[in-house]
Amino acid sequence: MGIVIRQLIRDEIERIWEIDRREIIEGIYYFCDGELVLEEEYYHMGGWPPDESKIYTPILIESFDRGGIFFGAFDSDVLVGAAVLDNKFIGKKNNQLQLKFLHVSHSYRKQGLGVKLFEKAEEVARKFGANKLYVSATPSENTVNFYLRRGCEVTEDVNEELFTLEPEDIHFEYLIK
Numbered sequence: 732m733g734i735v736i737r738q739l740i741r742d743e744i745e746r747i748w749e750i751d752r753r754e755i756i757e758g759i760y761y762f763c764d765g766e767l768v769l770e771e772e773y774y775h776m777g778g779w780p781p782d783e784s785k786i787y788t789p790i791l792i793e794s795f796d797r798g799g800i801f802f803g804a805f806d807s808d809v810l811v812g813a814a815v816l817d818n819k820f821i822g823k824k825n826n827q828l829q830l831k832f833l834h835v836s837h838s839y840r841k842q843g844l845g846v847k848l849f850e851k852a853e854e855v856a857r858k859f860g861a862n863k864l865y866v867s868a869t870p871s872e873n874t875v876n877f878y879l880r881r882g883c884e885v886t887e888d889v890n891e892e893l894f895t896l897e898p899e900d901i902h903f904e905y906l907i908k
């Protein structure tokens with residue numbers, strides 16, 4: 732039947748941690764002196780970092796309860812990808828919405844699912860009247876390249892709260908088409 736993307740209900744939020752986070756990372760981006768610099772670094776991620784669900788589940792539930800939109804991609808009843816669009820306007824012009832989460836399971840990557848989920852979030856953000864998406868991106872090579880290829884640019888309007896939460900991330904903005 733293929734992959735079905737649908738909105739998640741509140742009780743399904745914790746299922747996000749069922750997404751297979753495994754990844755071999757061979758490069759990490761740093762933002763130095765106004766430029767993105769790729770450094771060779773090797774990490775074998777065997778799954779989610781130990782505290783990830785503890786830190787992020789309450790943040791995700793809080794977003795859901797105030798109207799954040801959650802998409803899940805299902806292969807039968809297995810959750811293999813998810814995207815979350817927050818509905819709190821941020822940015823100096825108060826015209827940005829955060830793409831709060833975007834992950835695809837290891838063996839489902841590079842098949843177009845990440846782009847589909849990104850576009851779903853973009854579509855909702857457009858409907859909500861946002862001009863831009865704000866993305867705090869994992870600095871790994873594959874992830875940063877994914878966002879650059881979508882047209883994301885390193886933002887000058889860094890959100891302090893999100894930067895404090897993820898100082899090593901690359902903080903992007905994306906102009907909604």
Ligand SMILES: CC(C)(COP(=O)(O)OP(=O)(O)OC[C@H]1O[C@@H](n2cnc3c(N)ncnc32)[C@H](O)[C@@H]1OP(=O)(O)O)[C@@H](O)C(=O)NCCC(=O)NCCS
Pocket residue numbers: 754832833834835836839840841842843844845846847867868869871873874876877880881
């Ligand atoms: C970043 C991430 C969400 C991207 O998801 P994905 O499903 O792999 O993304 P897609 O398959 O849609 O796109 C990735 C690339 O594969 C290409 N692709 C799509 N279908 C393809 C196919 N059938 N064959 C080959 N390549 C394909 C896309 O064109 C895209 O290339 P481009 O970026 O050069 O344009 C995913 O790799 C991931 O979850 N990574 C680990 C977690 C992470 O860091 N998440 C982001 C947190 S901010």
